[in-house]
Amino acid sequence: MWKPQIVGHLSAEEIILERLISGKIPMIIIHGFYDKKSCQTAAERIKNHDQSQFQDGELRHIGPFLMAHATDKERYFKDSMECKITYEEIFYGITNPVLQIYEAVARMFPGHSVSLAREFQYDYSPAVIRIHEKGRSVPVHKDNVKYEGREYAVSNIDHQLSCVLHLQESESGGDLVLYNRAWKKGDEQFRNIDFGYSQNLTESSQSCRAPNLGAGDLVIINPMYYHEVTRVTGDVPRITLGMFLGIYSQKRKIVAWA
């Protein structure tokens, strides 16, 4: 069985991320990672904050993410600098979950440094907040900065992981599903026009649906494995904060970005 590792928020030391990197497990779920009350506060502020639209308005988000600026580094780094103020506003007076994630990752990778990715004097975006309203879904896709982010220094990492903190869950739908199939270049013939891949690509693969996620839960996946978010069917929007981790094995260094 391809089953997630599920742990409590004080058990980060028990997590062996190598099992995720090698695909032995589909995901790691840390229940209660971030305080529920802080989730509520952040979610309220996010709803009242200016949001950008992406993919013809299909997805709403706060903060830039690298893949939306794959060939426009100047814009990405400029937006990344400006979004710092936004995050300070959203997490004012409550724990900054980005730093909390860094601390947890440092405990999972003893002897490694963990920091925001930088290129020359520019900081990468620390996180992206995504708001998925009723009817929205994210098709089967992978994330691979080594392939799609070739213009950026982080493309020379050894391994990539994805961390997603759930700040608010919808009453129904919006489930994360992982498929036991890692991307390979030949799969590009199965691409959808706008985003993602044909469902046919993963239909015969073993899958794992993240069980019982709630506000405050942190999910870590290997984003080279195909994954999707099912359609949100409840009235309450699904709100997440996401970032990637890039691992430099020899340097024992981990960088984070969105």
Next chain:
Amino acid sequence: MGDIIWGNGSNVLSASSFVLNVTHRKDGNRGDYSDMEKITVTSADLPGMPHNMDDWTEGSLRTCVVDAFLKCEVERRDESGTIMGKISHSGAGGY
């Protein structure tokens, strides 16, 4: 809006031209497009390619387009039937 086709890059013919294996065609395209089209790039938005096309080489184009899923915004066909157009590498992610 001009015609748009999508597909996977295959043989590189020069520092600015290659063969596209066409998999998708925009509804409402005016022209007909075969399953294999020769493309000459007039402008591009391709990760990893120098922004100045004068700096392109066959090798760098090969690295960026072979097997990659590409969008071609058609400008015209030349006398030999080659499509002249803008090429981009679509795809942005995160769940």
